[in-house]
Amino acid sequence: MKISQISEATGVSIDTLRYYEKINLLDIKRSNSGIRIYSDDDVSSVRFIKQSQKIGFSLEDIAQLLHFRNDPENAKPQVRSMINGKLELIGQRIVELHQLESELSALVGQCQNSSGDCPILKKLEK
Secondary structure (H helix, E strand, C coil): CCHHHHHHHHCCCHHHHHHHHHCCCCCCEECCCCCEECCHHHHHHHHHHHHHHHCCCCHHHHHHHHHHCCCHHHHHHHHHHHHHHHHHHHHHHHHHHHHHHHHHHHHHHHHHCCCCCCHHHHHHHC
């Protein structure tokens, strides 16, 4: 299939597909005239990349995950470790978001009970 077809099938832009190839996330075959020829495996890889991005993996992490797909049974410990690291980061982010929520709620309360200058704007100036 051609690049326009895989773009349509996956919802990934042509520029992004070319970028994935440039950074070696995809190894695309070419015709004798140099036209990129995508396979069903390439469609699967692009979907894998997009799904991995949705759950917060960087393109560097995704390159490792794509490599692990070649030997999934032996890769289980490394993949599990990557996921545990991601879970730890998410836990930290949740704590940070709860703190931010408390701070913003307090600012809204201060704003409702104040006269004169806006306490929210004053806080943002600091």
